[in-house]
Amino acid sequence: DAKTTQPTSMDCAEGRAANLPCNHSTISGNEYVYWYRQIHSQGPQYIIHGLKNNETNEMASLIITEDRKSSTLILPHATLRDTAVYYCIVRDYGGATNKLIFGTGTLLAVQP
């Protein structure tokens, strides 16, 4: 089973920041937080990942709370093309299991 909890859906106005929350209260010390998104009829697209520090790349920022029990993915200026299902996944670093365990994600609808 997925170790994360996300809202089923969210709306965001075009041009505004989209903040997508994720709860992972049972995360262990060796587990990273990964974010992927999936646009309709495409495969999941990697966005960003982090362990305990906040991370930023050209697509998004990832804010992880100090206790690591939750995180927020931030799309700073959402566009219509950001409409997708966003998945938050925790994955063991260095463990024998290499699979990603997806939940049902958050459907982000960016409104014009």
Next chain:
Amino acid sequence: DTGVSQNPRHKITKRGQNVTFRCDPISEHNRLYWYRQTLGQGPEFLTYFQNEAQLEKSRLLSDRFSAERPKGSFSTLEIQRTEQGDSAMYLCASSLFGDSNQPQHFGDGTRLSIL
């Protein structure tokens, strides 16, 4: 930079037929994964390879399913005697071994429809 390539993109077949899908990973990636995704659900792990060795298989991978990666490059997933429940999107992903937190990169999948 070529990403993960999957062929065919769509496959329609009659129940009971055999089907085979192909995945070409990113060229330097030595880990390759197969996932299955049904409507409204997130992808579910099926199996993964490190080079040509198949290292893990999910219980979802029944004996009608077989995956190979003979030369450690491309991979094939075959489903024998297809059933209605096999209708799904089959996704392939690849990653680079050496640093376990390297992300997996996905192809756009093969959508299988069983008539």
